[in-house]
Amino acid sequence: MSIQYHKPGARMCQVTVHNGTLYLAGQVAADSSADTAGQTQQILEQIDALLAEAGSDKSHLLAATIWVTDMANFDAMNAAWDAWVAPGRPPVRACVEAKLAKPEWLVEIMVTAAAKE
Known part of the structure; x- marks a missing residue:
């Protein structure tokens, strides 16, 4: 049973892959000065990049959890x-609706996806 870790950090990994399922960490905007739509677009671009790096894409999404501050x-x-x-x-x-770790973050999104076949 192998587990792959993509972009591991000291506290968490950005993507973990197990048995063909990709688990992404919650993603927040890099530029938190953007409005809600702008932050969401940034997050979705990050998700696209992480999925691609780990062997999947948004057409293989299984689940999403979204937190908004308001x-x-x-x-x-x-x-x-x-x-x-x-x-x-x-x-x-x-x-x-939830209070996020930093007040400037307006949205956080976490997804689970299947690997491409």
């Missing part, structure tokens, strides 16, 4: 998400 920003986050998600292949998803 449900007033739900529509802005969803607009970016809807433009990004693979047509006809949306994952199961949960979205909740």
